[in-house]
Amino acid sequence: MTRCLVGVxxxxxxHPAYTSVLVDFDxxxxxxxxxEALVRExxxxxxxxxxxxxxxxxxxVRYGGEFGPDLPDVARHTGLSVERVIELHSGADYLVYFxxxxxxxxxxxxxxxxxxxxxxxxxxKHVPLGSVAIGGAQAGIYPLASPGGWRLIGxxxxxxxxxxNEPPPLLRMGDHVRFVPIGEASV
Amino acid sequence: MSGLRVISPGFLTxxxxxxxxxxxxxxxxxxxxxxxxxxxxxxxxxxNAENAAALEMTLLGGAFEFDxxxxxxxxxxxxxxxxxxxxxxxxxxxxxxRCGATQSGARCYxxxxxxxxxxxxxxxxxxHVMTGVGGRAxxxxxxxxxxxxxxxxxxxxxxxAPEFVRSGLRNGMLRVTAGPQAAWFQDELYTGAWVVSEESxxxxxxxxxxxxxxxxxxxxxxxxxxxxxxxxxxxxxxVLFVEHQTTGGYPKPAxxxxxxxxxxxxxxxxxxxxxxxxxxxxxxxxxxxxxxxxYSLV
Numbered sequence: 001m002t003r004c005l006v007g008v009x010x011x012x013x014x015h016p017a018y019t020s021v022l023v024d025f026d027x028x029x030x031x032x033x034x035x036e037a038l039v040r041e042x043x044x045x046x047x048x049x050x051x052x053x054x055x056x057x058x059x060x061v062r063y064g065g066e067f068g069p070d071l072p073d074v075a076r077h078t079g080l081s082v083e084r085v086i087e088l089h090s091g092a093d094y095l096v097y098f099x100x101x102x103x104x105x106x107x108x109x110x111x112x113x114x115x116x117x118x119x120x121x122x123x124x125k126h127v128p129l130g131s132v133a134i135g136g137a138q139a140g141i142y143p144l145a146s147p148g149g150w151r152l153i154g155x156x157x158x159x160x161x162x163x164x165n166e167p168p169p170l171l172r173m174g175d176h177v178r179f180v181p182i183g184e185a186s187v
Numbered sequence: 188m189s190g191l192r193v194i195s196p197g198f199l200t201x202x203x204x205x206x207x208x209x210x211x212x213x214x215x216x217x218x219x220x221x222x223x224x225x226x227x228x229x230x231x232x233x234x235n236a237e238n239a240a241a242l243e244m245t246l247l248g249g250a251f252e253f254d255x256x257x258x259x260x261x262x263x264x265x266x267x268x269x270x271x272x273x274x275x276x277x278x279x280x281x282x283x284x285r286c287g288a289t290q291s292g293a294r295c296y297x298x299x300x301x302x303x304x305x306x307x308x309x310x311x312x313x314x315h316v317m318t319g320v321g322g323r324a325x326x327x328x329x330x331x332x333x334x335x336x337x338x339x340x341x342x343x344x345x346x347x348a349p350e351f352v353r354s355g356l357r358n359g360m361l362r363v364t365a366g367p368q369a370a371w372f373q374d375e376l377y378t379g380a381w382v383v384s385e386e387s388x389x390x391x392x393x394x395x396x397x398x399x400x401x402x403x404x405x406x407x408x409x410x411x412x413x414x415x416x417x418x419x420x421x422x423x424x425x426v427l428f429v430e431h432q433t434t435g436g437y438p439k440p441a442x443x444x445x446x447x448x449x450x451x452x453x454x455x456x457x458x459x460x461x462x463x464x465x466x467x468x469x470x471x472x473x474x475x476x477x478x479x480x481x482y483s484l485v
Contacts, residue, residue, distance in 0.1 A: 002212050013211035015410025017434045022410025024211065027445060027471055028478060099214045100410070100434035103318045107408075144318055163308055163320070169213050 248286020292453025
């Protein structure tokens, strides 16, 4: 639906999420009923279309140590060894459900349920860019330094966006992601 | 090419246009002028297209030296520059425009005939302060080029903010329409008196007041627009502002109407705020009236 509505005159922004797409439109150009008709029309025309062939993107990760200060906490919470946490995290196939909340932030589905760990009770003021994180049952990567409450288990040196690219973010809705451990995990 | 030099930047001065639209599905909110009405009016007064880039000053204005004759307009709140506001003003080469502390709301705009020729990122020159997309806040000594994108002659109406802006700056009653989770709430949002917190910024305007009971029910993260009022578990509402997150998981009892977006940009810490619900039809009518006024400047 997002792909179908991008670029329509009068539609300012599309905000896809897990089960919804928010359509932000210019009320000077379109009315609610015009937008509703447009959405229904696009849905009818494209609902049976196959999604484009997904891209698979490998994201190298240095787990633990200064790069993943919460790795020991995740191991403790899940009752797994640090090695097993890394093995499970890097063994899974993730799907970018959507990119949202903050600039270029990919919401990844596919975290092995054993790794689910609650967010920090008080968010960090500064999460370094490239941090690979777990927030509840969700996985994600911080593409920019920002505040954040997810558990940091590693960091990737891979740049997650390039403002000169069209579009800038590396990870986009529908992409598949695999994490590849690099270097020695330091605990 | 002519330009201006930053003698002093003020508290927080950035280059803003109307924002970068069409990127929310990559997590990028529009950013853009906090008081888009003032930015658009300033641009129309100097003869620019309404979305030309201009300077947005916050609470305490800066001083800017111009190296060539030009025409400017100061709109939004009066920052005590000693020049007519809300009208085109001639500036001589070598002249410095010195703004001071605000005498009304939070933001003042300095539009320059031809526009500020700042580099664009994703189709907009707007600085997204929190991420640095589009650049950074101005510093002492920065030099900005002035473009030559003017499209018509400057306009010189009688100086001063129009009456509806003056009353909007005095009055903290913000108009809203029902939000997607309105049914989860009683009328606490409308009966409460709210104060703008010092922690407010371009991402969100945080309000303090009587805690609104955190409604039961499980939210699935969904898209959130400019002006959405979300209520986190602590019961203190946050109005999502121009650099807002693109998705959120807190319930939203209401959304500020488009015709009042500009007033969000003029709220200062410790200002009093109340909410009044209007219908969608009223909201659209109010926006239409405001647009009609704006285009009377052309």
